[in-house]
Amino acid sequence: MDISLRILDLFRYIFEKLGVDYTTMRAIVSTKLVLDRRRAPAISQNNSGSQSEKSYLQGYLLHLIFGIFMAAIIYIIKDDMLRMAYFAGAFFFMTTMYLVSDFSFVLLDTKDKNIIMTKPVESKTVSVSKFVHIFIYMCRLNIFLAGPSMVVFILSYGIFAAFIFVMEVIFMDMLIFIMTIFIYFAVLRFFDGELLRNIINMIQILLTVLLSIGYQVAVRMIDFASIKSMNYNFSFRDYFNPVLWFGAPFEIIFGGGKSSYLYVFSALLIAVPSISFVFYLKLSKIMEQLLLKLESGETERHQSHLLQELAGKILCRNNVQNQSFHFANAVLRSDRSLKLKIYPALSTGILLPVLMIFNMGIRGEKYQATGIEYLYLYFVIVAISSVLRLVNYSSAWKGSYVYVSSGFGLMEEVYRGVLKTVLLRFMVPVEMLGAIIYIALFKEIFLLDIAVVFISGIAALPLIGKIYIFEYPFFRPLEESNQNGSIDKMLLTILIAGAFAGLHAFSHLIQNGTMIYAAVLVIFIPLIWKYLVPKSNR
Helix, strand or coil: CCHHHHHHHCCHHHHHHCCCCHHHHHHHHHHHHHHHCCCCCCCCCCCCHHHHHHHHHHHHHHHHHHHHHHHHHHHHCCCHHHHHHHHHHHHHHHHHHHHHHHHHHHHCCCHHHHHHCCCCCCHHHHHHHHHHHHHHHHHHHHHHHCHHHHHHHHHHHCCHHHHHHHHHHHHHHHHHHHHHHHHHHHHHHHCCHHHHHHHHHHHHHHHHHHHHHHHHHHHHHCCHHHHHCCCCCCCHHHHHCHHHHCCHHHHHHCCCCCCHHHHHHHHHHHHHHHHHHHHHHHCHHHHHHHHHHHHHCCCCCCCCCHHHHHHHHHHCCCHHHHHHHHHHHHHHHHCHHHHHHHHHHHHHHHHHHHHHHHHCCCCCCCCCCCCCHHHHHHHHHHHHHHHHHHCCEECCHHHHHHHHHCCCCCCHHHHHHHHHHHHHHHHHHHHHHHHHHHHHHHCCCCHHHHHHHHHHHHHHHHHHHHHHCCCCCCCEEHHHHHCCCCHHHHHHHHHHHHHHHHHHHHHCCCCCHHHHHHHHHHHHHHHHHHHCCCCCCC
C-alpha cells in the first residue's frame, strides 16, 4: 500500500465531515497514483513507455538539485524575514512551473466526468479526489524541493522550526493550486481550450529551457555578498505580495519582531489559502462545466498567417516547394510535443554566446571587447542542427502518408521548403535576438560581423540538412528521436560551423576582407541551395 494512502487514512474523519464519500475518493486516488508511475514527466527527454519509471525517478532527482540550490541561498541570507521570503519566491515559481508543465493533465482532466460521473458518485467527491491527488503529488515534490531548505532552518533555529516550515509549505501548496486553477478557468471562461493548451505548452518549454541551461545564468546573476547583508524594509504594497507573508512567522518567533504588519502577514497566509479552497469547492460544478471546452478537439484555431503566405510566395519558386513550406510551418506550429523538444535545444544558440562572454569575465562592470566575440554567434548554427534533426519526427507521424499518396519522386523541392521553414521560423529569430544582445553589449562594434554570421547560417543550412534530413519530413514517431542521436553527425556539424567561423576570422586579417567574404557568400548561396540540398535516399 502506498504510504501516501496510509497518511490519507488518518484524515478520513475530516473528509467525511465535508460530505465526501471517503471510500470512493480513496479508490479514485489510489488508481491515479498507479497511473502516475506509468507516465513520463513532460520535461523528460525520453517519453517512451518502457522508460517511464526511469524518467519518473529522474524527475525527482532534478527537483532535489534545485532544492539543494535553494537551500544554499537560504543558508547565506541572515535576515529572518528575507530568508523565508526568498525561499517562498523560489518555491512558488518552481512548484507552479512543475505543476503546470507536468500535472496539467490532472488539473484539466475531463475523463472523470465521462467515466466516474456516469456512476452514482457526487461531483464533490470527484473534485476533492482531484485535489487530493494533486496535493499528494505536490507533497512528494516538496520533499525534494523544500527538504534541503528545511534542514537549513532546523540547523538555524532548532527542531521547532520544522513544524512551522511544514505548515507554511502546506499553505503555499494550497495557494499555488488554487491560483493555478482559477487562472485556468478564467482563461476557459473568456477564451477557448486551444489558447489554454498553448499557454501550458509555452510553460513546459520555459521549464525545460530552465532545467537545461537556466541555472548557469542564475548563478552568474546572483550577487552573494549583497544577499548576505540585505535587510527587509516594510512597504504598504507588501500586503499584496504573498511571498512576503510567509516570512512573518519566522520573524515573529525567531527574530523577535513586534511590528503589526507581521501579524497581518501571518493572518493572510492562513486566511487566503483557506478561503480560496472553500471557494474552489463551491465553484467545482461550474469549473467542471467549463472544462468541457477542452473536449472541442486538438485542432489548431483558424488563423490567417499573412506573413507566412507572403514569405512562401517570395521564397518558394514552385508549387511543390510552396506546399512543403506551408505544411512544415503548420506542423512546427501545432505539434506541441515536437516544440517541447525543439525550443530548449534552440535556446542554446541564444544563451551560449552570452555565457561565453560571462565566462570571459563580465560581472556587471563595463566589458572591454577583445574583438573575437562575434565567433560565439556561430553556436547558433550548431543549435539549428538540433532542429534539422527533429524535422524527421512528429507526434502525428502517421499523417506522413501524404508524401506517398501524393506520388512525390525526387524530394529536393520538399526539402527546400522544409529548410526555408527552418530558416524563417527558427534561424532568423534566433539570429535577430543574438544581434540585439550583442548590439546592447558592444554597440556598433560587431555590426558587420553579425551580418556575416547571418549570411553564413543561410549558406550552412543546406549542408547541415544533408547530414540530418534522411527521409520524408515528420515521417517517424517522435519517441524515436531519443534513440537516433549521433556523435558523428554532431562533430560534422561543428566542423562545418567551425569552417565558416574560421574563414570569417581569416577575413579579418585582410584589408576589407570581411566585406569581400560576405560578398562571396552571397554569390555562392544560390548555388549551395540549388545543388547541395538533401536528396532522398528512399
